[in-house]
Amino acid sequence: MTIRVIDSGARSVEEALSQATAQLVERPDLALAQAQQLLLRAPGLPPAELIACQALRRLDKAGEALSRLSALATRGHTPPAVLWELAQAASEAGETRQAIAALGSLTRSQPGVAGGWFLLARELRKDGQVEQAWRADLSGVHAASRDPELLDAAVAMHEERLEDAAAMLEARAARVPEDPPACRLRAEIHWRSGDMSAALAMVERAVALAPGFDLARDFLIRLLLQNNRLPDALAHADILVTSPVAGPGHDLLRASVLVRLGDQEQARRIYEKLLDNDPAQPQLWQNLGHVLKTLGRQSDAIRAYREAVRHQSTMGEAWWSLANLKTIKLGVDDIAAMRQALAMIEKHGSSKAEDQFHLHFSLGKALEDAKDYGASFHHYDLGNRLRRAMVQYDxxxxxxxxxxxxxxxxxxxxxxxxxxxxxxxxxxxxxxxxxxxxxxxxxxxxxxxxxxxxxxxxxxxxxxxxxxxxxxxxxxxxxxxxxxxxxxxxxxxxxxxxxxxxxxxxxxxxxxxxxxxxxxxxxxxxxxxxxxxxxxxxxxxxxxxxxxxxxxxxxxxxxxxxxxxxxxxxxxxxxxxxxxxxxxxxxxxxxxxxxxxxxxxxxxxxxxxxxxxxxxxxxxxxxxxxxxxxxxxxxxxxxxxxxxxxxxxxxxxxxxxxxxxxxxxxxxx
Missing domain, CATH: 3.40.50.300 (P-loop containing nucleotide triphosphate hydrolases)
Incomplete structure (x- = not known):
């Protein structure tokens, strides 16, 4: 905000504004007094008026601050700093609609500032506009994805420089304590460091600050599953599937919670609904096969597993799921198909390392049923050696x-x-x-x-x-x-x-x-x-x-x-x-x-x-x-x-x- 002071006291005005600003956090009463003195010398000076309003809000006089900010906002183009302060004063004064209007203008003029979106979401939620609030939270997350500080911390985390990443985010938290994306990132750092309690506390804070932060809620559900807090996981999964930008991933996560809770029937309905929309999903067919097997519907489970390998012949877990039914035998054609799948993996690789050992276990079972015990042991042995290399056991x-x-x-x-x-x-x-x-x-x-x-x-x-x-x-x-x-x-x-x-x-x-x-x-x-x-x-x-x-x-x-x-x-x-x-x-x-x-x-x-x-x-x-x-x-x-x-x-x-x-x-x- 440009200071337009023509007389020879220009430098002293700038210094006074700087001093008043510095007092806002620790001594808002002094900041207010200094701003008022400036306004006596330069009536209507916008920066001094803004400082006075900021000080009034910090002194729990949000109503008075709001009145003055509303007048300040009518003077032509309203700077973002005024809109931000106006929104916060309106929020604290209980004027939710006025806060929403100010934040709407702010986010239109500065869509890349995440804090404006998160505050808008909070006010929209107060006003009962749940879906709009959810979308505002998502916009805040999107804006934060371009924040240089958060990007640097994320890079450090993925490079396993966890202490560096944590230090960056702790410094940021001192300046911006209510920062949902930073909380989500700090949660993952705690999780990678093995501190599950701190990870849960931090991601729960992220979700509390921004209930529409779908990625944070997704992460929270997975941590709750790891801690066997199944009712809590289901409660959050029930919320996640109502997201205005919900995708099949949300339904899949909820289905996995239901499976853990033993509600196979409801999980089955989710998988079948998703497959009705898009049947060319091998992972979904496999998941459906698992619940059908658990429910005792063997013929339906077999069909689901075979659909999975029809869509993706190298899907080792689906082959193993068929072999693991114990009461059926994989035939000559199946053995040929599995050997061809192994050859494809060896030639082209696989996005899942477990496909290879699953196929070896499956071939071991198929060849055992065929009474070719030497070849069967060979594949069991290869599958076990591959799997043993992936686990730690002393x-x-x-x-x-x-x-x-x-x-x-x-x-x-x-x-x-x-x-x-x-x-x-x-x-x-x-x-x-x-x-x-x-x-x-x-x-x-x-x-x-x-x-x-x-x-x-x-x-x-x-x-x-x-x-x-x-x-x-x-x-x-x-x-x-x-x-x-x-x-x-x-x-x-x-x-x-x-x-x-x-x-x-x-x-x-x-x-x-x-x-x-x-x-x-x-x-x-x-x-x-x-x-x-x-x-x-x-x-x-x-x-x-x-x-x-x-x-x-x-x-x-x-x-x-x-x-x-x-x-x-x-x-x-x-x-x-x-x-x-x-x-x-x-x-x-x-x-x-x-x-x-x-x-x-x-x-x-x-x-x-x-x-x-x-x-x-x-x-x-x-x-x-x-x-x-x-x-x-x-x-x-x-x-x-x-x-x-x-x-x-x-x-x-x-x-x-x-x-x-x-x-x-x-x-x-």
Missing amino acids: AAQFSSEVAATAATFTSAFIASRGQGGCLAPDPIFIVGLPRSGSTLVEQILASHSQIEGTMELPEMMTIASRLQSRVDEGEFPDFRAMVASLTPADRRRLGEEYIDSTRIHRHTDKPLFIDKMPNNWQHVGLIRLILPNAKIVDARRHPLSCCFSGWKQHFARGQTFSYDLTDIGLYYRDYVALMAAYDEAAPGVVHRVLYEEMVGDTDRQVRQLLDHLDLPFEPACLEFYKNDRAVRTASSEQVRQPIFTSGLAQWEHYRPWLGPLMAALRPLL
């Missing part, structure tokens, strides 16, 4: 952790803990290794009138991980000291946390429910401390059968030990050792179900299992294959059929190549 370190757990939960230690924990009898934990028959046990129990089947729930793993982090961060010298520090009240609180957080997965009024997370065998001691009335069932299978079946199974996540024959053999040994230690420390607490015995004498084994759970026998448990509940594991189709014995010794066909596994398991064989 068998020796894991064995040490298991040994520490066994040494902690001795009979003396358990007795010394006394009473405590949440007394709810609701949970039935089915633990063990994957591919051990646990899904069969789950399906049998879920067919009982008093038991609800849920899924592999992560809540106990989350609690255990949080407790272990206290050791990792140095709060306690070791695991035993940390567990010993838990008071009866602590244990009750943790048990109640588990019951409360798993409630979202329960959809009936049945008094008991199943948590089939297999890895919970590592936490049987913790379970008994915080949920003393919970039941624990150990589903166990012959070591060679179990380990080989796990090795040739590609798991979506979590089973990093399973991609090497030696690793999985050692893991099985650790599991057996810990369960044996717990049997000695607390005899009878864990009920063991041996898969081979369940298959050989189902009636007797089911009755013994129900006796352990203090439940009456029900014939429906023997007709578990008639239960149409959703099942998400690799055995989803097998448990929809009566008991069969054909898979008991599949490992025998591969005996010549299982030397490393046999060596690892030798003490148990």
